[in-house]
Amino acid sequence: MNDARLEHEALNEALQAVENWVVTEDETAIARDFKFADFREAFAFMSECALAAERLDHHPDWSNSYNRVGVSLSTHDAGGVSTRDIALAGIMDEAARRFG
Ligand code: HBI
Numbered sequence: 001m002n003d004a005r006l007e008h009e010a011l012n013e014a015l016q017a018v019e020n021w022v023v024t025e026d027e028t029a030i031a032r033d034f035k036f037a038d039f040r041e042a043f044a045f046m047s048e049c050a051l052a053a054e055r056l057d058h059h060p061d062w063s064n065s066y067n068r069v070g071v072s073l074s075t076h077d078a079g080g081v082s083t084r085d086i087a088l089a090g091i092m093d094e095a096a097r098r099f100g
Helices: 008-015 041-057 083-099
Strands: 030-035 061-065 068-073
Touching: 008 061, 008 083, 030 083, 041 061, 041 083, 068 083
Parallel strands: none
Antiparallel strands: 030 068, 061 068
16 A cells, blocks of 8 residues: 655755755655765665565665665655655665664
């Protein structure tokens, strides 16, 4: 069961709970680029986040190039950003702080 889409004001309010995430122009996703020391750290971060995403049944759209991981989060069923995205963003922030 997915949450409802957060509209402009609620979305900006919710974003204050996470670090350095930006809203896409159409406000259907939030995005953040993470940078690590090297590929090993980036991939360790991705491995941990993949397991967390699976537990939540909520999965990132992401890409990796060497020490960088680009992440986009949205809730497909809601057609935008929901509290599930904010929750996963917070988990990814916390993981990045440990790996960074
Ligand atoms: N991941 N980001 C994201 N958004 C979803 O809506 C979503 C998901 N992972 C699994 C999922 N939905 C399932 O609940 C449905 O596809 C069945």
